[in-house]
Amino acid sequence: MDMHADLILVEHDKDGVDLAFRADVLCGLSEQQKAIPARWFYDLTGSELFEEITRLPEYYPTRVETELLETHGTEIARRVGPNRAVVEFGSGSSVKTPLLLREINPAAYLPIDISGTFLRQSCHELAVKFPDLPIIPVEADFMRAVELPASVRDLGMLGFFPGSTIGNMVPHTAVDLLRSMRHTLGDGSQLLIGVDRAKDLGRLIAAYDDSQGVTARFNLNLIDRINRELDADIPRERFRHVVRWNDDWSRIEMHLEAVEDLAFVVAGRDFFMRQGETIHTENSHKYTPNQARLLLQAGGWTPSWQWTDAAQNFLIVLADASEFRSAP
Numbered sequence: 001m002d003m004h005a006d007l008i009l010v011e012h013d014k015d016g017v018d019l020a021f022r023a024d025v026l027c028g029l030s031e032q033q034k035a036i037p038a039r040w041f042y043d044l045t046g047s048e049l050f051e052e053i054t055r056l057p058e059y060y061p062t063r064v065e066t067e068l069l070e071t072h073g074t075e076i077a078r079r080v081g082p083n084r085a086v087v088e089f090g091s092g093s094s095v096k097t098p099l100l101l102r103e104i105n106p107a108a109y110l111p112i113d114i115s116g117t118f119l120r121q122s123c124h125e126l127a128v129k130f131p132d133l134p135i136i137p138v139e140a141d142f143m144r145a146v147e148l149p150a151s152v153r154d155l156g157m158l159g160f161f162p163g164s165t166i167g168n169m170v171p172h173t174a175v176d177l178l179r180s181m182r183h184t185l186g187d188g189s190q191l192l193i194g195v196d197r198a199k200d201l202g203r204l205i206a207a208y209d210d211s212q213g214v215t216a217r218f219n220l221n222l223i224d225r226i227n228r229e230l231d232a233d234i235p236r237e238r239f240r241h242v243v244r245w246n247d248d249w250s251r252i253e254m255h256l257e258a259v260e261d262l263a264f265v266v267a268g269r270d271f272f273m274r275q276g277e278t279i280h281t282e283n284s285h286k287y288t289p290n291q292a293r294l295l296l297q298a299g300g301w302t303p304s305w306q307w308t309d310a311a312q313n314f315l316i317v318l319a320d321a322s323e324f325r326s327a328p
């Protein structure tokens with residue numbers, strides 16, 4: 001296997017505290033509307049809980065997107081063409097990534113992830129399934145443009161961003177990311193991206209507030225992580241998982257709501273919360289197909305084809321890197 005690794009970007013203090021995590025939590029808890037970026041959900045327990053979420057009957061996105069890749073794999077392969085380098089933004093899913101790779105017969109596979117641990121693990125699993133495919137892990141923050149190794153620069157590129165993770169970003173951040181992807185992948189590249197569709201509210205709320213309480217545990221696990229890693233004493237049992245639809249932003253929001261007035265300490269700093277006050281922990285934007293295409297256009301991508309399911313739950317869009325033009 002051809003290995004390439006950029007320098008790791010995560011900084012820790014002498015006690016092993018992730019400095020970016022501490023900064024985000026202290027800053028987020030000091031705001032009027034308390035908020036912590038959703039990326040901090042994914043410690044080991046959070047990642048396991050997310051895997052569990054993807055198997056829940058109410059959580060349709062993973063299932064539907066996988067079915068779309070299965071059903072339309074041949075057509076996706078025809079539109080993409082062979083011998084591309086597949087650049088996945090994230091460590092890769094154990095199901096969806098092999099499905100795509102098997103169909104399109106690429107020249108190389110490059111997953112980009114900030115977490116070296118997840119990256120190495122998923123590359124190892126893929127190398128077993130695809131022994132002849134050059135797999136080149138890139139340890140980097142894909143929210144910024146990433147310089148890909150020289151060995152693949154002459155290949156046509158296909159970016160792959162499944163899972164509707166784009167929906168976890170507010171639109172201006174989503175557009176910034178799409179532009180970074182455009183820079184990373186270069187002229188002549190393509191992007192295959194999964195987007196969750198706007199739909200019936202009952203269906204959406206159920207997907208984020210499941211009957212087995214797995215999503216609630218996923219949300220509350222953030223408190224456990226803060227307590228464990230940032231020397232904090234937030235009383236987890238005094239919080240409840242809350243899911244709201246924000247119509248102005250067309251998004252599901254997850255919050256942690258204080259069930260009574262609370263005081264706690266995080267990394268030596270005192271915080272207070274009133275009963276009913278919340279910590280906003282996640283946004284999951286839902287797009288109509290037109291909105292999704294507009295978002296891609298704004299990010300430097302011209303949609304060329306799209307696939308959706310009969311129930312219109314989920315959308316996979318294939319787009320070409322737009323030519324740079326200044327007018328009108």
Ligand code: AVI
Pocket residue numbers: 053061163164165167168207208215282283284
């Ligand atoms: C990772 N992301 C696309 C998931 C979503 O649906 O927004 C995260 C998630 N949060 C709660 N359930 C799933």
